[in-house]
Amino acid sequence: MSTDTHQSAGGTEFQPGQVMGGALAHRAYAATTGDGIKPALPVPAPDTQEQEVKLKFAEETHQYVRDCIRQADQKATFLFAGSSTLLAYLNAISVAQSWLSNPKTWGLLDVLSFLGTSGLMLGAACCALVITPRLGGSKRGLVFFSAIQEYETPAEFAIELNSKRPVELCEAKLRHVHELSKVCHAKFKSLSLAFRLSIFGAFCAFVVLVIK
16 A cells, blocks of 8 residues: 655655644644734733722722712701701790790790700701811821821832832722721711701700790
8 A cells, every 4th residue: 555745845755644734733823823813812810800809899999988978078067057047046036045044943945945955056066076077097008198198208108109019009998998987987976966966956946936
């Protein structure tokens, strides 16, 4: 049985399998590098993808807590304005001064006037506590302005920042989120108390106006 061989111009003999393998290799190379064929986009490493997810989560959580703090301040400002306006009205019609006498001589109207005025005043005070700036937290850091100013010079802060890896910057952002969450929780606790006191004071004042 004879075997067919192929001979090149230089006299080199090629087996059929070698010719076919070379043709396939050339065709595969042309498919990946030929004109008009775009190379495949590089796939990010798993560590890079995980880091991007963490950074995005930190940023979104930070923004969420900041929005909650802003809402608490806005609600407290609105409630403070309402309580102050009602107190000014009660003072204008001499309701706020009706209980300024010996408590033994108080009647129902005097008790209600005292409760209404006290509730509104305490509610306004709690509202002022909500919007009071808070400067607690880390004494030195990369996010909070009060912590940043602890660095002696701008260059020192820049060097510290540039020496951090992305994962460390993400951790710094998350630590700041935790500090902001404490501030937000304290604000909403004071706002909740202010709302209850103001509603109670407004109700007593309304009863006084109806009786009077």
